[in-house]
Amino acid sequence: MGPIIGMSPDKKAEVPGMQEERTGLRGACGAGTLPEAECASSPLATSVDCTGGSEDEELTNLNWLHENLLQNFALGGPEALPSGSPLLDIEGDHGASQGPSSSSHSSAHGKGRERDSIKSKPPFSFSLLIYMAIEQSPTKSLPVKEIYGWILEHFPYFSNAPTGWKNSVRHNLSLNKCFRKVERSLGKANGKGSLWCVDPEYRPNLIQALRKQHFPTADAFCTPPASPPRHLFLQGCSFKESDIDAATAMMLLNSAPGHHHHDPCDSDTPLDLSQPHSVLVSSDPKQDHNYSSSSSAGLQRCSSRSSSSSLSSLDEGACERGQSRRRRAGSEGFHSDEDSDLWDERGGRRCHPAAPAPRRSPSSSASSASSPSSSSSSSTSSVSNSSSATAKRPAAKRARLEVKLELDEELKEAAGSLLHLAGIRSCTEASKRVKSKRHSRK
């Protein structure tokens, strides 16, 4: 094992070079990031043509994502691509299996750069890689091995890298509070290891991390409203028409309850987007991968977050939980009732009914039980109310259905707006350009 692989001078040499290369890549994009069925069901996902995208020139990092990862998303991810990732398809080294059409979406000048880019270390942190892997999974939860597999599949860089990266992945899973260990289902009780899923509370953070890691300039365009309507969140975070933002937003949509791909941990929350901590994107850049053990910094982050966005004490509780999850578990009530309720209602415990939440403080405090910001509990209390009033169940069910339908409509609207902002516009511009060309020819 070499001394330092990723952070070695080789990285220093690689990454900037990669970024330079990315700068030149303005070609194909995977504007649609709908995994699996979404992709199939959404013609936009594959038909959006960004070849004419001359906007966002400063978002150079976008290109790497466009050229590599997002295409995977757009094409449906590993599930939809059993034969290999588009990364492999466009790579010269894998050219044996490369058909002439496989690179039709790539820019003409992109191949060499693509090859280089996938040989370079991905500009994602491990936590983001893990996040993407988990989010790409149909069940929104993956065992470590499959996380390895996803990373390997989408980032062939790691196939040649020493196995230390696996250690890093495990380290991230263990240490990063964004990820939660979930006991395997009973049917897979024999399977080794646990499933890992993204903590719904931290999903926005991860999304923002993803966004910020590549689109720092997009932040100016994401202004979390004080009291956001559900669809406004998506519109408000439409992130300056960049495709990665469409991707992250699609992740949001993907994780939204009205969506087909329900997070098993979200499956029963009809109004997930109404929960501020899940819809608001923090404006604090330091919250992205806060698996640091520094409590003071964590407190600062908490305060800044609560002040900069209308996050509730629930979020602060999450923040506290983050600070203390590992090393100070039990010393403070990071696991508030609200927190646990939220997690319960979102299925976190449903995923592992018999198992106590691993490495979460057993002494979940009631510190925030009286918090006024229990939007999650409000959405879930109706469920419990309906269960208590069995006579009114049909009416309640109907009401819930209506709410769901409404939410679906809103999500559709939001998705439409988002797609419009993110991709369709450039698509239409491209088509306009083509039309004008034809017109001029005529």
Next chain:
DNA sequence: GGCCTTCTAAACAAGA
């Protein structure tokens, strides 16, 4: 320079 984040390495334990 200090702090924070991220990455990497290593050691260790537990389980398959």
Next chain:
DNA sequence: TTCTTGTTTAGAAGGC
């Protein structure tokens, strides 16, 4: 016993 998984600690590097 070997391998995998999960946890923990430590240190280095880079950014702010």
